Amino acid sequence: MSELLSVIWLTLKLAGVTTLILLVLATPLAWWLARTRGLASEFVAALVALPIVLPPTVLGFYLLIAMGPDSPLMVPLQALGVRTLAFTFEGLVIGSILYSLPFAVQPLRNAFAAVGEDSLDAAATLGASGLQTFARVVLPLSVPGYVVAAILTFAHTIGEFGVVLMIGGAIPGVSNVLSIEIFKSVEALEWGRAHLLAALLTVFGLAVVLSLLRLERRFSVLPLNER
Numbered sequence: 001m002s003e004l005l006s007v008i009w010l011t012l013k014l015a016g017v018t019t020l021i022l023l024v025l026a027t028p029l030a031w032w033l034a035r036t037r038g039l040a041s042e043f044v045a046a047l048v049a050l051p052i053v054l055p056p057t058v059l060g061f062y063l064l065i066a067m068g069p070d071s072p073l074m075v076p077l078q079a080l081g082v083r084t085l086a087f088t089f090e091g092l093v094i095g096s097i098l099y100s101l102p103f104a105v106q107p108l109r110n111a112f113a114a115v116g117e118d119s120l121d122a123a124a125t126l127g128a129s130g131l132q133t134f135a136r137v138v139l140p141l142s143v144p145g146y147v148v149a150a151i152l153t154f155a156h157t158i159g160e161f162g163v164v165l166m167i168g169g170a171i172p173g174v175s176n177v178l179s180i181e182i183f184k185s186v187e188a189l190e191w192g193r194a195h196l197l198a199a200l201l202t203v204f205g206l207a208v209v210l211s212l213l214r215l216e217r218r219f220s221v222l223p224l225n226e227r
Contacts, residue, residue: 003172004181011177014089015157018096022104022153023146025097030108031134049102056099060166063095067167087169095163103152111145112138148215155208159201 033045051059066073067085085091115138123133161179168175170184178197185194
């Protein structure tokens with residue numbers, strides 16, 4: 001039982017850390033995409049959305065190389081004594097951030113795009129700076145987008161498998177999250193344990209979908225599609 005609780009805690013920890021970081025990182029990116037038109041923004045939007053269609057093992061493979069001891073990207077960290085980020089919790093967080101990026105950016109981009117120009121012009125007329133306008137006008141109007149982004153990012157990270165397996169393996173206390181534990185239970189023919197964990201994630205997924213549907217009816221937030 002203690003082992004199962006450890007797996008659940010690690011999964012929730014990974015999803016929570018990933019969600020908090022992504023809400024911060026996705027905000028300026030989503031704002032730029034919502035306010036910019038042209039080939040550059042379209043290319044960046046395509047890169048952001050790529051994890052939706054890219055097989056998780058492909059992303060995990062490249063991340064494994066990028067975070068390995070022979071990667072040029074690791075040189076600055078190796079000077080600090082960090083030889084590799086592969087098969088570490090920090091590495092899993094980086095992989096989760098990239099894999100769940102579109103699920104944070106798209107709802108925020110839709111929410112920002114829905115903010116009327118009249119509100120922005122009114123703030124500018126009153127002498128508000130760009131940062132003040134964003135903090136006092138855009139953010140309050142975009143709360144539903146942030147709620148949807150948080151729910152989608154958290155849920156998507158909970159269900160990760162391919163990326164986690166590629167860059168984290170199944171190390172207890174480090175990378176052995178719920179999706180990996182289900183896989184291990186099936187391999188060990190522990191069907192009861194596999195059924196329990198699968199049912200747990202199914203109920204969680206249903207709760208997430210119902211929450212998003214309620215938000216959609218209340219706020220008219222479209223989490224995955226352009227307006």
